Amino acid sequence: MFCEKAIELIRELHRMGDGQLPAFNEDSIRQVLEEMKALYEQNQSDVNEAKTEGKSELIPTIKFRHCCLLRNQRCIAAYLYDRLLRIRALRWEYGSVLPTTIRFHMCAEEMEWFNQYKKSLATYMRSIGGEEGLDITQDMKPPKSLYIEVRCLKDHGEFEIDDGTVILLKKNSQHFLPRWKCEQLIRQGVLEHVIS
Amino acid sequence: MDAQSYMPIPPGIGMEENFFSLDDILLSHERLPCRTESAFPRLGFLEKSSETRDIPEGTKMEMPLWLAKGLYERKRRVVSVELPKVYREGWRTVFGADPAVVDLHKMGPYYYGLGSQMLHFDSPENTEIANTILQTFIGRFRRTMDSSQNAYNEDTSALVERLDCLERTLFKAGQSGLNSFQLWEKGRSSHLTASSLVINYRKRKITDLQA
Numbered sequence: 001m002f003c004e005k006a007i008e009l010i011r012e013l014h015r016m017g018d019g020q021l022p023a024f025n026e027d028s029i030r031q032v033l034e035e036m037k038a039l040y041e042q043n044q045s046d047v048n049e050a051k052t053e054g055k056s057e058l059i060p061t062i063k064f065r066h067c068c069l070l071r072n073q074r075c076i077a078a079y080l081y082d083r084l085l086r087i088r089a090l091r092w093e094y095g096s097v098l099p100t101t102i103r104f105h106m107c108a109e110e111m112e113w114f115n116q117y118k119k120s121l122a123t124y125m126r127s128i129g130g131e132e133g134l135d136i137t138q139d140m141k142p143p144k145s146l147y148i149e150v151r152c153l154k155d156h157g158e159f160e161i162d163d164g165t166v167i168l169l170k171k172n173s174q175h176f177l178p179r180w181k182c183e184q185l186i187r188q189g190v191l192e193h194v195i196s
Numbered sequence: 197m198d199a200q201s202y203m204p205i206p207p208g209i210g211m212e213e214n215f216f217s218l219d220d221i222l223l224s225h226e227r228l229p230c231r232t233e234s235a236f237p238r239l240g241f242l243e244k245s246s247e248t249r250d251i252p253e254g255t256k257m258e259m260p261l262w263l264a265k266g267l268y269e270r271k272r273r274v275v276s277v278e279l280p281k282v283y284r285e286g287w288r289t290v291f292g293a294d295p296a297v298v299d300l301h302k303m304g305p306y307y308y309g310l311g312s313q314m315l316h317f318d319s320p321e322n323t324e325i326a327n328t329i330l331q332t333f334i335g336r337f338r339r340t341m342d343s344s345q346n347a348y349n350e351d352t353s354a355l356v357e358r359l360d361c362l363e364r365t366l367f368k369a370g371q372s373g374l375n376s377f378q379l380w381e382k383g384r385s386s387h388l389t390a391s392s393l394v395i396n397y398r399k400r401k402i403t404d405l406q407a
Binding site: 141 | 201203217221225234237242260385388390394395396400
């Protein structure tokens with residue numbers, strides 16, 4: 001049956017229900033496009049034959065192939081769209097700089113989309129909350145205090161806080177830091193929020 | 197509570213499909229027993245048992261739902277779709293007797309979704325089918341909701357085993373609500389945590405390295 005390759009793309013994404021981004025499957029997409037090209041050309045030729053020689057019995061077959069074309073189109077469109085939803089989520093979960101392993105999973109156009117999305121978000125955030133703008137990617141959970149206790153989960157080097165002090169983030173070191181400075185690093189798994 | 201940043205397109209409601217929904221695409225991949233009501237020239241190679249160049253009229257073959265939906269026409273006879281066993285009278289009586297005991301995952305796994313889609317094919321039994329699906333859902337919903345709201349921090353595989361995909365989504369939503377509430381009750385809702393996406397990526401990277 002046609003469209004078996006296309007459904008594999010969908011299964012690949014469906015397997016990762018938590019929103020992870022698998023590598024861009026350029027190979028499968030190319031195969032689906034090739035199948036679509038073949039179906040389209042066969043239909044073109046049959047349509048001409050049906051018109052010029054009056055072979056109306058070809059119509060069910062033409063319809064059949066057309067259904068397959070639409071199905072392949074739907075699968076590819078949904079595949080690309082769902083990947084964009086995952087890439088969008090990356091901006092909110094990881095921040096604006098993505099680790100290289102994830103970047104390798106994106107095709108050039110997706111990287112471009114990510115950059116544009118980042119820009120749109122930044123522009124929007126600058127436009128609200130008065131002069132300095134408002135970082136809406138912060139305070140995802142209701143804050144209870146200005147300063148929090150954090151433990152370093154891995155070496156992250158030097159870290160400067162607002163009053164100019166430089167902190168060395170070494171694995172297992174504990175610090176008492178402003179909440180807003182730590183939030184991103186906690187989300188990224190570099191620091192751990194310690195509650196006594 | 198995990199802030200959900202990845203928001204996939206959900207499946208459609210009732211007889212509608214959502215074009216971009218991965219669940220709906222997988223659902224419409226399910227195969228149905230069909231009968232061709234006209235010949236399909238030059239497509240004989242698709243039908244394993246046919247040695248001819250064409251698929252003759254009257255061939256019994258399995259078609260995926262998406263194809264059956266695309267080819268089906270109310271007025272013209274192009275293809276006719278048989279009701280899968282689960283939606284026929286025999287099973288409908290079983291569901292009517294006690295919907296809660298049936299293993300809908302084995303019968304489906306898309307019992308409600310596929311059942312709703314079957315209504316597109318103008319079967320004379322449509323009213324009964326629609327009614328059975330609805331009553332089955334009503335009969336099972338209470339138990340699904342109860343178990344999802346009470347299973348805290350335990351292995352839920354036994355509870356989820358016999359649920360179809362729609363019920364599993366509901367169960368998951370219930371669990372998510374329950375966990376969030378428990379976190380709030382413990383005063384941990386302001387506890388900042390690493391993004392679960394980040395954690396999962398890291399877990400995968402480690403297994404990739406080990407492979």
